[in-house]
Amino acid sequence: MTATPLPANPPDPLTRAADLIWVGVPLALRKLSAGLATAAVDGLYLAARPLLGLAAPPVMFLLGLLVGALHPGFEYVFTEALWLLLLAAVVGTLSGALGSYLTLGFALGDLVLGEHPQWSTYRTDGLLDLPAQLGSQLLTYTLFGMLAVGVPLAAKSFAAEFMLPPSVPRAVRALVGVGALVVISGLLVWVWTQSAPLLVRPVFVWADAIPTVEAMSTTQESGGWIVALAIAATVARAAVQAVLAAPIGRDTPDRMTALENRFRTAERIVPLAARVPLVLRLAARALLLTALLSGLYSAMWQAxxxxxxxxxxxxxxxxxxxxxxxxxxxxxARIPRIVRLVVAMVPVYLLGALVVPLFLDQTSFLPFLLLAVVAAVLVTLLSPHTRGEAARTAAPAGIPRAEEPR
Structure with missing residues (x-):
């Protein structure tokens, strides 16, 4: 394996521009939110090749912009287009930052230039038309971002909990890390494919329109392809990072390691988002979850x-x-979060087996709403905070070690 060495001379303009995107932007975003910084820096290995690191973000943004504006392969919502789902899953797995740029471009193109024919017949109350349309679109962008950014970052975070101690040989640690990441990535992408048909319903129901078959069935019928490509992208990313990382026994840092060290040595700060009172952050999180489930409500009291x-x-x-x-x-805390998540799903599955058959002859989504709320509550109860957590300050966005998937 050959790593990308550090240049002997001062970096050229191309390298400085790539560093600005992959180091400067995340460090700036870290002042606002650790999550934004983590998303912006994920895929830092691409900056080991300055030309690739400089070109990839704007290309993904422009691609997302065109897709959002033109809607190629879909008419109402992006879940109708299998090719776009595959693209989002692969791009996000290869780099959460590229997934972020793709999502940002898609949201901007769809919001400003995209057509939304389901709203052409919805005119019950002019005062509510615009908020309802914008709200449903924002939920769509959130769902897109979950696949292109949220799922890959969550998979990496969960997989990091299976990291073996330094006393274990590096090759074994890397193998276990990649194996855990592959399994967890596949599981989370599969969960997304099964959840998307319900979460995308506001695009239609808020416009008094009937969901299209393609919007509901594409992720469920072709979800296996999405999972398979996400897993393949995970393996490919690990292989590329292994090639770019410093070989064992080498003392001179390679370019990728040097870029990562700029985050490790950066001054610790408390992001602006972490300064918001905890009660407001909890309320905002509950509000977001409530909004994501909005396609299942038949009355305001349920929301x-x-x-x-x-x-x-x-x-x-x-x-x-x-x-x-x-x-x-x-x-x-000693149990990996992904294990806790799976444990929480067991009673939800058993409850669903009892409740859902009772509503087979009805059009109500109340049982699915009940199951979703129960699942969210169980996951929350399996992640209790300690009394001292509120006073902790946020650390800078971390970068995994060279032998781990980055």
């Missing part, structure tokens, strides 16, 4: 009840409540 339940579950397990989860929290 209100869902918000109260989701917010209450988060509040109970937060440091704001005078509840000491000490031993319980420490026990769960």
């Amino acid at each position: 209100g009840l869902a918000f109260l339940v989701l917010a209450g579950a988060q509040l109970i397990t937060s440091p704001l409540m005078p509840i000491d989860f000490g031993a319980y929290a420490r026990f769960l």
